[in-house]
Amino acid sequence: MSAPEVTSLGNTVPGARALAEAVLNNPSIQELNKSLWIFSVVETAHLLFLTTLGGATLVLALRVLGVALLDVTPAEVERATRPWLRWATLGGIASGIFMSIATVLTLIDNSSFVVKLLALAAAVTLGFALSGRLRGGSRGLQYALATVGLSLLSLGIWLFISTRILVFGSILLGTVAGLFLLLVLITRARGPVQDKGDRFAQLLAIGTVVAWTTVILGGRWIGFS
């Protein structure tokens, strides 16, 4: 028997398929799946949570990178964006779980879903690390969270790049990440002279932007692949 062409939950996690079938055969879930309007409302809510997340992540990252909102301290921006980030993350995950249930059998064979899960875990972990950094929390915890987050993100990106059917997604991810860094560098160079800032927080900020971008693209490629 040859090795599977794609990495998915179905061929890497024992019992995943049986669990998916049990979920799908549940009478309550089957009843829920019959309602088309609930699904469209949840999908729209998922998109709105994603938009809120995108805005909050970007605003915080740009401040930490010294590009926007220079009149406000990074800690203040973190405090202002925190509730939006947390509620949008919770809402996005809850609506995502609801959407996954309807298509669980196709998702467990989808490598893009694994990319999305890895990137999501990375984004949440890096977000907590950045938040802790700006609030002056435990350094040991920040480094631990950053190590876990960046490892998960690297694994997700590697899977994105190495899976043939997802390669265009990874090209777009590389382009977006490259453009983001370029715009940050240009804006910093053209802006007022400022100190270098907290390099570790900046690394975390870039990590959260790349992680959430991977989550969005991974989610989009679930539909394509």
Added chain:
Amino acid sequence: MKGAGAPPLPGAGLNRPGHMLASKRWFRSPTGRPIGSRLNWTSRAGGLPSPAARAFAAYQGTIKMLSYWMAYLQYQLGAQPDASGKLDAYSSWSAQLLGSVHWWMLLEATHILTLAVFAGSLLFLDLRLLGLVFSNTPFSRVNRSLLPITVGGFVVIIATGLLLFFSKPFDYYHNIAFRLKVVFLILAGINVFFFQLRVKANEAAWDKSPRAPAAERRLALLSLLVWVAVIATGRCMAYARYSCPNPSAVIVTLDDCNGRDATLAKIGKEVSL
């Protein structure tokens, strides 16, 4: 004059038993007459069409013309003739864009990604006006920082949106979700215009206030609601139940599915669909 060869007036024939709206209660007045029959379709002198009838006829003509243009974009622009001498709809530029899997995927993904940048940054501008974030920072400073991101995102989202629209212009045109999205986009544009007018007029007076005056806050709230509506209708465009062909008489009316069929029949003489 209402001669034998004259086209039927708008609203005529709605009482016909076979008409698709004849049995719909919502289309009738309390007295049972179709709503269309309550309009004064002819002037009193000489039976000439009244301004209302002329406006309605012009509206219907525009709707038909747009349907035909969209069909031209989707099926004919760039299409090559097939063996039968008709244009092959699958070779049109629009069909090629939709068929070019990778380009279409890149476009759609960029559109969604930019939505997060554009609407996400706009959210924080509106929240500042509402006094929910950065209330200690003057609005002008927040605006100066975030507006370039919002504008940049808007340019990309409109460019990708237009290209995505070009992949199925005729189908989207006959889709109520798309029509509503366009209405909400126009509303959003009007809102931005009014907002800029108001901001330029008296921003200095409230720039440092923790929250904007009531009128500006109302505009910010309206902006949020309209963009939520744009996103929701944009999502609904993908669902087949809002597009033609459709078993629902309401959707058939809202999407103008009969007009769609008429356009397809017309261009079917020149194009292999």
